[in-house]
Amino acid sequence: MTQLKPILSHLDPIIPSSTGKFKPDKFSAYSFHRLRCHPRLAFWSFLSVIFILLFFCFSPPDGGAAAAKRRSLHTSSYTRRMHLDSNWELKARNSARPRSKTGFSVLVTGAAGFVGTHVSLSLKRRGDGVVGLDNFNSYYDPGLKKARKSLLDRAGVYVIEADINDAVLLRKLFETVHFTHVMHLAAQAGVRYAMQNPNSYIHSNVNGFVSLLEACKNATLQPSIVWASSSSVYGLNSKVPFSEKDRTDRPASLYAATKKAGEEIAHTYNHIYGLSITGLRFFTVYGPWGRPDMAYFFFTKDILKGKEIKIFEGADHATVARDFTYVDDVVKGCLAALDTAKKSTGNGGKKKGAAQFRIYNLGNTNPVPVADLVAILEKLLKVKAKKKVLAMPRNGDVLFTHANISLARKELGYRPTTDLETGLKKFVKWYLRYYGSKKKSAW
Numbered sequence: 001m002t003q004l005k006p007i008l009s010h011l012d013p014i015i016p017s018s019t020g021k022f023k024p025d026k027f028s029a030y031s032f033h034r035l036r037c038h039p040r041l042a043f044w045s046f047l048s049v050i051f052i053l054l055f056f057c058f059s060p061p062d063g064g065a066a067a068a069k070r071r072s073l074h075t076s077s078y079t080r081r082m083h084l085d086s087n088w089e090l091k092a093r094n095s096a097r098p099r100s101k102t103g104f105s106v107l108v109t110g111a112a113g114f115v116g117t118h119v120s121l122s123l124k125r126r127g128d129g130v131v132g133l134d135n136f137n138s139y140y141d142p143g144l145k146k147a148r149k150s151l152l153d154r155a156g157v158y159v160i161e162a163d164i165n166d167a168v169l170l171r172k173l174f175e176t177v178h179f180t181h182v183m184h185l186a187a188q189a190g191v192r193y194a195m196q197n198p199n200s201y202i203h204s205n206v207n208g209f210v211s212l213l214e215a216c217k218n219a220t221l222q223p224s225i226v227w228a229s230s231s232s233v234y235g236l237n238s239k240v241p242f243s244e245k246d247r248t249d250r251p252a253s254l255y256a257a258t259k260k261a262g263e264e265i266a267h268t269y270n271h272i273y274g275l276s277i278t279g280l281r282f283f284t285v286y287g288p289w290g291r292p293d294m295a296y297f298f299f300t301k302d303i304l305k306g307k308e309i310k311i312f313e314g315a316d317h318a319t320v321a322r323d324f325t326y327v328d329d330v331v332k333g334c335l336a337a338l339d340t341a342k343k344s345t346g347n348g349g350k351k352k353g354a355a356q357f358r359i360y361n362l363g364n365t366n367p368v369p370v371a372d373l374v375a376i377l378e379k380l381l382k383v384k385a386k387k388k389v390l391a392m393p394r395n396g397d398v399l400f401t402h403a404n405i406s407l408a409r410k411e412l413g414y415r416p417t418t419d420l421e422t423g424l425k426k427f428v429k430w431y432l433r434y435y436g437s438k439k440k441s442a443w
């Protein structure tokens with residue numbers, strides 16, 4: 001204790017006196033008295049001081065570099081855990097670079113999907129930078145998605161394998177690349193599958209969409225967003241053709257309900273955070289590299305196999321019809337929506353003014369009965385279909401769809417030019433080449 005005395009007296013706090021001289025205050029005298037009475041307390045206090053001094057002496061001089069190193073170690077362990085390419089950030093930066101200064105940097109979600117692949121290729125072809133994101137889930141043959149990814153690889157579009165619900169990945173991606181636009185096409189598609197797996201619709205179309213909007217809203221420079229809604233939001237409406245002004249509060253399927261929810265959620269993010277958002281209501285999009293869960297696709301497969309196909313009809317033999325829209329026409333509408341999108345007004349989550357909010361129908365304006373679709377396929381495949389006409393099951397389907405596209409025509413210059421027979425011809429040609437030569441299963 002006598003050895004500690006000089007040190008402890010030195011550690012006593014000192015305050016200036018009114019004369020300007022320093023003298024121990026009452027508290028320090030009291031502390032010293034306590035320490036003298038508690039040798040253990042004094043010993044541990046001394047040891048703590050030594051530890052603190054040692055910590056400061058031996059810590060690295062550049063704290064920022066150390067933090068960066070820690071961060072990059074954290075990033076690389078994340079990269080390994082999520083099975084991302086070790087240099088995914090570099091690849092994403094390169095892929096997002098447009099050919100010219102005026103080009104866009106676009107994040108395409110669902111890039112290995114049907115419309116996503118076509119949109120990504122078109123953007124890349126005209127000189128925009130594109131990064132794709134896709135979770136390659138097994139809703140339908142992931143082999144087809146991988147084949148689409150190979151197309152994108154060859155075109156120089158880098159696709160990251162991740163889910164839009166991965167908020168960490170999205171944050172890192174938006175820190176790595178400044179996207180001018182996001183084309184959001186990732187979704188759980190299909191009307192009837194919602195009866196089997198309802199939660200997958202909530203996961204992708206509601207939670208996933210919110211996760212993406214959060215990342216966009218938090219970005220320092222917020223991108224403009226264009227995303228795929230659906231003709232199914234018109235639900236049980238009987239007034240045709242469907243106009244954007246019509247009511248959309250009577251969805252017939254959970255799929256439609258989640259797309260409608262997406263439209264409302266989009267409005268909220270536009271209103272609160274100033275995100276520029278355009279929703280596109282797609283009408284039964286078909287074409288090469290299409291989705292095997294859609295009727296035109298599996299009818300083709302089943303007709304070729306000689307398997308029976310079911311053709312639905314409404315009550316009293318009412319015709320079931322769709323405004324089938326060829327994928328190239330839809331892609332033109334998507335690009336026009338990106339081109340006319342105004343900038344978001346927010347910054348890092350704070351709104352600076354009202355932002356653009358739009359919704360457009362992208363249909364063909366020419367509904368075709370499903371029976372006619374089958375007749376065209378029979379002609380193109382040169383095979384008679386084994387048909388069974390059935391009452392439409394109560395599984396979310398609606399009787400018909402028909403788009404009024406005047407708004408998209410006026411504001412986007414959208415003009416679909418492909419009739420169903422011309423479009424199906426291109427689809428059948430692709431189908432026979434893809435499955436004929438590769439002997440792949442179409443499902």
Ligand SMILES: O=C(O)[C@H]1O[C@H](OP(=O)(O)OP(=O)(O)OC[C@H]2O[C@@H](n3ccc(=O)[nH]c3=O)[C@H](O)[C@@H]2O)[C@H](O)[C@@H](O)[C@@H]1O
Pocket residue numbers: 189190191229230231232233282283284285293294295296309310311312320321322370392397399
């Ligand atoms: O436009 C849309 O909003 C929707 O279009 C399609 O949904 P759907 O029009 O039901 O397309 P298909 O599943 O290919 O069905 C096309 C038509 O064939 C009929 N169909 C389907 C299956 C079947 O076995 N038989 C049959 O007659 C359906 O009732 C429907 O009228 C897509 O699957 C949805 O993802 C998309 O959002």
